[in-house]
Amino acid sequence: xxxxxxxxxxxxxxxxxxxxxxxxxxxxxxxxxxxxxxxxxxxxxxxxxxxxxxxxxxxxxxxxxxxxxxxxxxxxxxxxxxxxxxxxxxxxxxxxxxxxxxxxxxxxxxxxxxxxxxxxxxxxxxxxxxxxxxxxxxxxxxxxxxxxxxxxxxxxxxxxxxxxxxxxxxxxxxxxxxxxxxxxxxxxxxxxxxxxxxxxxxxxxxxxxxxxxxxxxxxxxxxxxxxxxxxxxxxxxxxxxxxxxxxxxxxxxxxxxxxxxxxxxxxxxxxxxxxxxxxxxxxxxxxxxxxxxxxxxxxxxxxxxxxxxxxxxxxxxxxxxxxxxxx
Numbered sequence: 001x002x003x004x005x006x007x008x009x010x011x012x013x014x015x016x017x018x019x020x021x022x023x024x025x026x027x028x029x030x031x032x033x034x035x036x037x038x039x040x041x042x043x044x045x046x047x048x049x050x051x052x053x054x055x056x057x058x059x060x061x062x063x064x065x066x067x068x069x070x071x072x073x074x075x076x077x078x079x080x081x082x083x084x085x086x087x088x089x090x091x092x093x094x095x096x097x098x099x100x101x102x103x104x105x106x107x108x109x110x111x112x113x114x115x116x117x118x119x120x121x122x123x124x125x126x127x128x129x130x131x132x133x134x135x136x137x138x139x140x141x142x143x144x145x146x147x148x149x150x151x152x153x154x155x156x157x158x159x160x161x162x163x164x165x166x167x168x169x170x171x172x173x174x175x176x177x178x179x180x181x182x183x184x185x186x187x188x189x190x191x192x193x194x195x196x197x198x199x200x201x202x203x204x205x206x207x208x209x210x211x212x213x214x215x216x217x218x219x220x221x222x223x224x225x226x227x228x229x230x231x232x233x234x235x236x237x238x239x240x241x242x243x244x245x246x247x248x249x250x251x252x253x254x255x256x257x258x259x260x261x262x263x264x265x266x267x268x269x270x271x272x273x274x275x276x277x278x279x280x281x282x283x284x285x286x287x288x289x290x291x292x293x294x295x296x297x298x299x300x301x302x303x304x305x306x307x308x309x310x311x312x313x314x315x316x317x318x319x320x321x322x323x324x325x326x327x
Contacts, residue, residue, distance in 0.1 A: 003028075003059070004021050004065060006018075007065070007067070007094070008066075009079070010112065018060065021061070024122070026301075030050045031050065033046075036087070037087060038085075043089065043094070047098070051097060055101070060102065060103065061315075063315065064099075065107070065108050067306035068109065069084065069140070072157050075157075078093055079094060108323065109157065110321050112306040113135075114151055114160065115144065115306045116305035119305045121151075124262065131146065131147050133260035133263050133294070134264045135267075136266045136270070137188065137269040137277075140188045142160075143160045143162035160258075162183065162250060164182045165182065165253060166183075167246050168186065189222045193222060196225065200216075206238070211235030223272065248281050248284035249288050252289045255285070256290055260294045265277060271299075
């Protein structure tokens with residue numbers, strides 16, 4: 001059995017994996033930090049190294065899959081710009097390194113959340129699930145969707161960019177993409193402490209709180225804010241009340257637009273803080289919903305959903321995801 005070479009280009013980590021196409025099991029995984037230099041060639045160079053290491057001595061199928069941050073041009077196999085990577089590099093080639101080092105002939109490229117949605121739908125198809133929404137809360141916020149058993153990919157592969165829906169038309173927070181008022185700008189792992197600092201500056205978080213002390217000392221770790229929230233800190237409580245509303249509004253808006261049967265939540269922030277989402281976010285969704293609430297489930301593949309989904313896309317030969325560099 002030949003494994004499928006599958007790659008996940010994330011804002012924080014690069015992952016190269018060999019995936020069993022029948023059992024949907026990750027057989028081998030190599031990861032490295034995503035370069036933050038802003039140099040366009042830095043990510044392709046690092047990608048070559050993780051692909052070289054994972055395929056060493058292995059036989060792989062002629063088709064490979066790539067799941068990547070966006071916005072992207074899936075047909076050309078490039079990330080157009082990367083707002084969650086330092087320096088926001090543009091026109092990053094994510095296909096060339098896979099072909100050059102992986103020994104493959106064809107590459108299927110998807111937004112990482114669209115890939116994850118395919119994996120999660122594929123894992124549930126025996127239950128008759130045809131309509132599924134996947135949302136990741138991690139460094140950024142992203143989403144992917146399968147409706148009527150068909151992935152929604154969009155003209156260039158950027159469909160369902162939910163992290164950049166407007167949840168606050170006042171534009172209180174600017175987003176890394178250049179827009180304002182986006183869900184990701186308030187509640188992603190990469191931005192929630194920036195939101196907290198703005199609230200503190202405007203007197204909306206008490207300066208006497210432990211969270212305020214942590215922020216003014218230059219703290220950058222979102223997990224510390226979660227710890228203070230669980231410890232009952234007043235400043236953290238006020239921050240997380242706002243974060244819960246932002247998340248609930250974003251999720252409910254997606255459900256209202258797409259009407260999924262299943263909502264899968266993933267990403268490092270969610271997976272490390274499921275108690276907050278279960279206790280404070282999911283119950284608040286009802287005040288924003290017009291449609292019936294979907295079943296909310298954890299990802300079947302944990303943090304590996306994007307690499308598994310990219311492998312599934314390669315095996316299925318999803319036409320819209322086939323890269324044609326230079327075309």
